[in-house]
Amino acid sequence: xxxxxxLEAIRQKTLNELNLRKNREDGIxxxxxxxxxxxxxxxRPVMAAFVEEINKRRLTxxxxxxxxxxxxxxxxxxxxxxxxxxxxxxxxxxxxxQVGRIVSEHIVNGSPVVEYTIGNFE
Amino acid sequence: MKEISLHILDLAQNxxxxxxxxxVIRVLEDSAADTFMVSIADDGCGMAPEMVxxxxxxxxxxxxxRKVGLGIPLFAAGCENCEGSFRLESEPGRGTCLTGTYRRSxxxxxxxxxxxxxxxxxxxxxxxxxxRYEHNRDGCAYALDTEELRRILGEIPLNAxxxxxxxxxxxxxxxxELESMEVQKS
Numbered sequence: 001x002x003x004x005x006x007l008e009a010i011r012q013k014t015l016n017e018l019n020l021r022k023n024r025e026d027g028i029x030x031x032x033x034x035x036x037x038x039x040x041x042x043x044r045p046v047m048a049a050f051v052e053e054i055n056k057r058r059l060t061x062x063x064x065x066x067x068x069x070x071x072x073x074x075x076x077x078x079x080x081x082x083x084x085x086x087x088x089x090x091x092x093x094x095x096x097x098q099v100g101r102i103v104s105e106h107i108v109n110g111s112p113v114v115e116y117t118i119g120n121f122e
Numbered sequence: 123m124k125e126i127s128l129h130i131l132d133l134a135q136n137x138x139x140x141x142x143x144x145x146v147i148r149v150l151e152d153s154a155a156d157t158f159m160v161s162i163a164d165d166g167c168g169m170a171p172e173m174v175x176x177x178x179x180x181x182x183x184x185x186x187x188r189k190v191g192l193g194i195p196l197f198a199a200g201c202e203n204c205e206g207s208f209r210l211e212s213e214p215g216r217g218t219c220l221t222g223t224y225r226r227s228x229x230x231x232x233x234x235x236x237x238x239x240x241x242x243x244x245x246x247x248x249x250x251x252x253x254r255y256e257h258n259r260d261g262c263a264y265a266l267d268t269e270e271l272r273r274i275l276g277e278i279p280l281n282a283x284x285x286x287x288x289x290x291x292x293x294x295x296x297x298x299e300l301e302s303m304e305v306q307k308s
Contacts, residue, residue: 001295002295004270004271007271007274010284011274011275011276013284014275014278032247034132035135036132036191036193037192039131040123044128044131044239047243047247048239048242048243055284055286055287063281064247065247066248068135
């Protein structure tokens with residue numbers, strides 16, 4: 001069973017990386033809609049997939065956060081990606097399977113996955 | 123909502139929006155009494171008595187992007203459909219406490235589900251807030267408290283990916299432990 005004692009070891013390991021993450025001006029933000037509509041449509045596994053993928057790739061300049069309902073409930077789960085200096089990109093009806101491509105093509109390489117974006121739905 | 127943990131994720135958003143600093147989530151199972159109780163208590167802005175009554179209707183919400191608010195009515199209806207009950211207590215300036223009880227053995231009672239994901243996502247998206255999650259099943263209990271984590275971790279933010287992974291493993295392994303105790307008993 002996991003106990004809190006193991007945290008001490010994690011703390012030591014993480015401290016070294018902490019400075020890398022601090023004060024990043026070039027931060028990328030991934031925002032997942034977590035209102036009733038988003039959650040019912042499957043936003044939690046999508047958010048978990050983003051956190052896992054970003055952790056796996058050790059992307060220290062990306063934060064995953066949440067927002068409420070933006071009024072497009074039928075297109076949930078909705079994910080917004082903010083790259084510094086660029087216009088926000090909105091992805092609709094996102095599934096955990098699509099997260100890998102969004103992270104590698106958009107977040108890492110800077111080109112949005114157009115076929116998953118809101119323009120394809122509206 | 124197919125899982126009780128999804129309701130918890132949803133209802134905790136209300137607490138966050140109410141400006142809560144401390145959010146306590148409790149799951150209390152009692153197989154002798156055949157009850158499964160979920161409560162979410164916060165110290166957010168609270169609601170006046172009229173609002174407490176009103177939010178239990180699906181046609182009331184404080185948001186402006188749509189006209190319906192389904193979170194609370196959906197949860198309450200789920201409890202009541204499982205021969206349970208729902209209670210909402212709130213006081214302006216003090217906070218809100220939501221309690222839902224299901225009959226534990228009711229065929230329609232949803233499973234708790236991926237509670238580790240719910241708690242880990244809440245913490246990682248709101249690292250500055252204090253969350254406490256407790257699960258008690260027939261007297262066997264454990265808790266995850268972000269204050270305790272913070273005491274050990276010091277300056278490391280609670281949304282660091284290593285910490286999110288730890289929280290998930292911690293909850294999953296403790297939930298499995300609770301599960302195995304029940305198997306031993308029967």
